Amino acid sequence: CHAELLPAPRRLAVPIQVVIDVLAGLPTIVIGIFVYALLVIGHTQSGLAGAFALAIIMLPLVARASQEVLLLVPGSLREAADALGVNRWRTVLTVILPAATGGIATGAILAIARAAGETAPLLVLNTIFAPDATVLNPIGHGVPSAPLGILTVSDLANPDAYARGWGTAFVLLTVILLANIGARVLLARSRRKQIG
DSSP states (O other): OHHHHSOHHHHHHHHHHHHHHHHHHSOHHHHHHHHIIIIITTSOOOHHHHHHHHHHHHHHHHHHHHHHHHHHSOHHHHHHHHHTTOOHHHHIIIIIHHHHHHHHHHHHHHHHHHHHTOOHHHHHHSOOSOTTSOOOOTTTSOOOOHHHHHHHHHTSOOHHHHHHHHHHHHHHHHHHHHHHHHHHHHHHHHHHHHHO
């Protein structure tokens, strides 16, 4: 009875929150198997299927970060816009989102850094590729990735392959470290802008 009194956006918020929480708790291999059943069965492994799985992995991280940052926007900004008679959609677009942009971008960068190191879904969706060729069409072909490259060369009994694997791991760790540092700097700048 109480749920019927809530406006439509509020009634939608609860199921969407539950879906985001479930996605955040799912093992990444389960997401890979789901995308395999959805996009690969009857077709072929592809970079597009791997990208779709990584996007599903990133979605709850970006959604949760955006939700937390939007809750941190001062209520006084909303009240000031309401006092000026600004429409709610215009308040969201011109007041709330600009105040939360830094935090939302930070969440997106952290989600990209997490997806960059994911291997499990790519094992199911994107392992058939030519390791020595550069493929520009991810729709019908597998695309090499850093985690799969490390896994592939670790199985070879070749010192040069081991060196290539360690080099790839170093590049991957460096990219993730720089993404995390960039996210922290961006978040600190947006907090300073909100305070100042």
